Amino acid sequence: MLFPTLSFGLFFLAVFAGAWLLAGSNEWRKIWLLVASWIFYGWWDVRFVALLIASGVLNWAIGRLIGAAQDDEKRRKLLVGLGVAVNLCILGWFKYYGFFMEQAEATLRALGWSRDLAIMQVILPVGISFFTFQGMSYIIDVYRRRTEVAGLLDMTLLMSFFPHLVAGPIVRASHLIPQFRRVPDLTRSMVAMALLLIVWGLFKKTVIASELATGFVDPVFFDPAAHTSLDLLLAAYGYAVQIYCDFSAYTDMAIGIAALLGYRFPHNFNQPYRAASLQDFWRRWHISLSSWLRDYLYIPLGGSRHGLERMCIALAATMLLGGLWHGASWTFVVWGAIHGSVLAAERLWREFRPEGWPKVTHWVGVFVTFHIVTVSWIFFRSHSLEHALAYFGGLGAGSWSTTMLTPLGAVLVAMGMALHFLPADGTRRAAIRVRAMPAGLVGALTGFAILVVDAMRPEGVAPFIYYQF
Amino acid sequence: MNAPWIVPQIPAVSCAVHVPSPVDLDDDAPAGGRPLLWTSRVVATAAAFLLLFNAGALRSWASELSPGPATDPVIAAADRWFAATHALGLDVPVETMRGWWQAAQAARLSTGDDQR
Numbered sequence: 001m002l003f004p005t006l007s008f009g010l011f012f013l014a015v016f017a018g019a020w021l022l023a024g025s026n027e028w029r030k031i032w033l034l035v036a037s038w039i040f041y042g043w044w045d046v047r048f049v050a051l052l053i054a055s056g057v058l059n060w061a062i063g064r065l066i067g068a069a070q071d072d073e074k075r076r077k078l079l080v081g082l083g084v085a086v087n088l089c090i091l092g093w094f095k096y097y098g099f100f101m102e103q104a105e106a107t108l109r110a111l112g113w114s115r116d117l118a119i120m121q122v123i124l125p126v127g128i129s130f131f132t133f134q135g136m137s138y139i140i141d142v143y144r145r146r147t148e149v150a151g152l153l154d155m156t157l158l159m160s161f162f163p164h165l166v167a168g169p170i171v172r173a174s175h176l177i178p179q180f181r182r183v184p185d186l187t188r189s190m191v192a193m194a195l196l197l198i199v200w201g202l203f204k205k206t207v208i209a210s211e212l213a214t215g216f217v218d219p220v221f222f223d224p225a226a227h228t229s230l231d232l233l234l235a236a237y238g239y240a241v242q243i244y245c246d247f248s249a250y251t252d253m254a255i256g257i258a259a260l261l262g263y264r265f266p267h268n269f270n271q272p273y274r275a276a277s278l279q280d281f282w283r284r285w286h287i288s289l290s291s292w293l294r295d296y297l298y299i300p301l302g303g304s305r306h307g308l309e310r311m312c313i314a315l316a317a318t319m320l321l322g323g324l325w326h327g328a329s330w331t332f333v334v335w336g337a338i339h340g341s342v343l344a345a346e347r348l349w350r351e352f353r354p355e356g357w358p359k360v361t362h363w364v365g366v367f368v369t370f371h372i373v374t375v376s377w378i379f380f381r382s383h384s385l386e387h388a389l390a391y392f393g394g395l396g397a398g399s400w401s402t403t404m405l406t407p408l409g410a411v412l413v414a415m416g417m418a419l420h421f422l423p424a425d426g427t428r429r430a431a432i433r434v435r436a437m438p439a440g441l442v443g444a445l446t447g448f449a450i451l452v453v454d455a456m457r458p459e460g461v462a463p464f465i466y467y468q469f
Numbered sequence: 470m471n472a473p474w475i476v477p478q479i480p481a482v483s484c485a486v487h488v489p490s491p492v493d494l495d496d497d498a499p500a501g502g503r504p505l506l507w508t509s510r511v512v513a514t515a516a517a518f519l520l521l522f523n524a525g526a527l528r529s530w531a532s533e534l535s536p537g538p539a540t541d542p543v544i545a546a547a548d549r550w551f552a553a554t555h556a557l558g559l560d561v562p563v564e565t566m567r568g569w570w571q572a573a574q575a576a577r578l579s580t581g582d583d584q585r
Contacts, residue, residue, distance in 0.1 A: 006530040016512065020505055175488045189494040191508045197491065215574070255491055260508070264490035408573045428494055435494075439507045443514020450515065451523050455566035 001043040003253045004206050004461050011040065012257065015162075019261050026183045030157050033261070040162040041126075048125040051090075052165075056156035058086060059135035063142045067149035080143040084136055091132045097122050099328030127166035129325055131159045133292055138173040140296055147174040154180045163258040167250045167466040169268040169288035176263065184262025192435035194259035195442065196427050199449045201252035205464070206457040208412050209246035212238050214458055216409045221381055224391040228399040232391060238409065239381050240374045241416030243465055244272065247286070250464045271420040273373070276365030278342045281373060293322050308351060315347070316340035331379045331388055338376040523563055524554040 001008045015036045022029040042049045062083035069075040092100075098121070138155070141147035150158065154177050164171050220227050220235035227235070251268040258265045268287050275281035282290040301314035316337070323336020360368070382388035405413075423429075434442055520527070524547075531547035534540040554560055 006526055013512070013516065020509075186504045186508060188504045188507055190492045191504060191511070193492040193494060195511065211574075252491075259490075259492040264488075264492055266488040267491055403578065405578065406574065407576050407578055410578075427491070431494055439510035440514050443511040444518055446511065447515040447518025447522070450519060451563055452566060454523055454526055455563045456570045 001040055002461055002463060003250065003257070004202050004457070011036075012260075016260060020186075023183050026181075027153065029183060030153055030180060033162075034153065034157045034160060037157070037160040037162040037165060041160065041165060044126050045123070051125055051128075052131065052160055053156065055087075055090065055131060055135055056159040057152070059083065059138055059159065060150065060152050060155035062086075062139050063149050063155065066139060066142045076143055080139055083139040087132045087136045087139075091128060094122055094124055094128050096324075096328045130168050130170055131165065133170055133289075133325075134159055134172070137170070137292060137296060141173055147172070148177065150177050161258070161263075163254040163261075163263075164265065167247070167254070167464055168286070169251055169254065169265055170292050171265055171288070172292075175266060179263050186260075186262050188435040189431065190259045190262075190264075192442070193427065193431040194256035195446050196431050196434065197252040197256035197259075199446060199453070200427065201249040201256065202450065202453045203249075204245040204252070205249035206453055206461055208416055209242045209249065210458050210461060211456075212242045212245075212409060212412055212416075213462060216405055217242050217381075219404075221391070224387070224394045227394065227404070228402055229395050229397050230400045230403045231405065232394045234403055234405050234410075234413070236374050236378055236395075237417075238405070238413050239377050240273070240370070241413050243377060243380075244269075245416055246465045250466060271422075271424060273370050273417065273420040274366060275369050276362050277346055277369055278339060278372060279346055281369055282339075282343075289322070289325075293318050297321060308348070311347065312344040315344045319343065326380070329383075330385050331382050334379045334385065334388070335376050338372070338379070342372055520550075521554060522559050524551040525560055525563065527551065 001011060015033070018032050018036070019029055022032050038049050038052070041052055062079055066076050066079045066083075069079065138147065138150070138158070142149055150173060155173075157180060158171070158173055158176050159165075161171075161176070217235050217238045220231050221239070224232055248269040255265045255268075266288060270284040270287065272281055272285035275284050298314050298318040301317055302310040303314055304311045317340075319336040319340030320333060321336070323332040323334070323339070326332045326335070378391050379385075379388045382391060434445075437445075528547045528551040531540075531544045534544060536544070551560075
């Protein structure tokens with residue numbers, strides 16, 4: 001069930017009505033939301049609802065055991081290690097088993113031991129990377145005494161809550177469980193912002209991202225050799241816009257949907273392509289993942305506390321693993337390696353920039369950062385390293401005469417870029433106006449906006465890019 | 470309801486973290502009374518607007534349901550509702566906009582014949 005579909009709209013109307021009709025009992029309200037979340041998840045593959053429940057119960061039980069061992073640090077450490085290991089095993093089995101078996105087979109073949117290994121086809125449950133990371137952060141936070149031990153209902157709802165379940169944002173226990181303690185308040189401000197985020201997200205996903213994907217980016221990436229260098233260049237920009245509009249649209253809608261149920265989700269995007277350095281980019285792109293990687297990987301690996309060399313190693317390792325988190329493929333490893341290397345290079349440059357050398361101006365920084373990110377997206381989007389290299393080969397072929405990009409596609413790419421340079425508080429100011437309007441007018445405007453988006457959307461909507469992660 | 474299986478029995482530290490959310494408008498203006506009633510009216514109005522002016526989407530959705538005793542009445546009702554709104558011309562706005570959009574999609578910069 002995808003957000004921008006009528007099926008989801010009808011599902012959400014029922015969930016919304018039930019959640020507020022049950023506002024007299026917080027526990028029943030949460031049970032309602034939990035069951036709704038399982039139905040939402042079961043829509044893809046009902047078998048994996050059991051995995052979701054098992055994962056929630058497992059993390060709840062380990063959190064509880066860690067909490068019970070208040071004064072026994074050795075036992076707490078053992079339990080948190082066990083919990084992280086089990087979560088990683090679940091993730092590893094579903095996501096990386098095939099990849100590692102293929103690598104093992106290739107290595108054995110290279111060593112002259114040519115034999116086909118029996119590799120099972122393991123189906124990847126939607127959103128597994130998100131909910132296992134959420135589970136791990138919970139037990140680590142309980143271990144670090146940064147979050148309270150949650151009840152079973154709260155823990156399973158935290159991990160299953162449908163707005164963030166399949167593609168984030170990664171909402172931590174310390175953010176959401178305190179909100180589960182009582183029936184949340186709904187304010188006009190929240191609702192006005194939620195409606196704007198939902199409509200805006202619908203537009204970004206179903207108009208900009210879908211149109212660019214089907215009309216231009218997908219055909220070019222499918223067969224780079226059949227397109228001119230100009231097409232390849234424009235498709236790289238197009239994909240940069242597409243992935244931003246696709247993923248930020250999901251986040252906007254997730255935040256809006258949660259807000260209509262009374263819950264506050266954190267920011268996940270902040271105009272990332274206006275970043276003037278890669279460090280700045282990661283403060284603006286998928287903020288819930290970058291802060292997760294910072295808190296649970298980069299800092300435990302040493303962070304910046306143990307000298308420059310250790311910091312560079314920590315950065316590289318964090319980004320390599322961050323790349324692998326996205327998928328079991330060398331293209332994601334290269335994507336992570338590019339980001340890790342450039343982040344480390346930025347730190348080294350800040351440290352060792354020769355005296356008297358001019359500082360890079362802000363706009364040069366924005367231009368360079370955007371192009372580094374765009375180059376890395378080519379690896380991210382390609383299905384293999386050979387494919388990515390063929391893409392770069394085509395870019396260097398020097399055929400700049402024609403393009404299949406339509407005027408509409410060019411406008412959408414320009415629009416996707418222009419979004420990054422609009423006032424950052426534009427939506428907030430619009431929400432302040434909307435909340436003062438009568439309900440009938442807001443409803444009619446919302447209906448009209450959805451009607452306009454529906455007139456522009458293609459037949460059917462492709463799944464969000466981040467569903468595969 | 471306060472069953473032990475859903476409420477932790479372990480003494481816990483209080484460490485709720487306030488994280489900024491896009492839905493926090495952070496201003497002191499009065500938020501307006503009876504927000505749930507206001508929200509319900511907004512949702513109902515938007516749903517009614519779409520039911521009137523976008524019945525084609527409902528019909529498309531219903532037509533993708535697997536036929537059966539439970540879904541046949543839904544499919545028939547969606548068809549009848551679409552026919553009624555079409556007869557009143559309520560689908561003209563969305564069809565007009567769709568036509569504009571399709572014209573924009575069809576526009577080309579060049580023939581593209583000289584691609585390699």
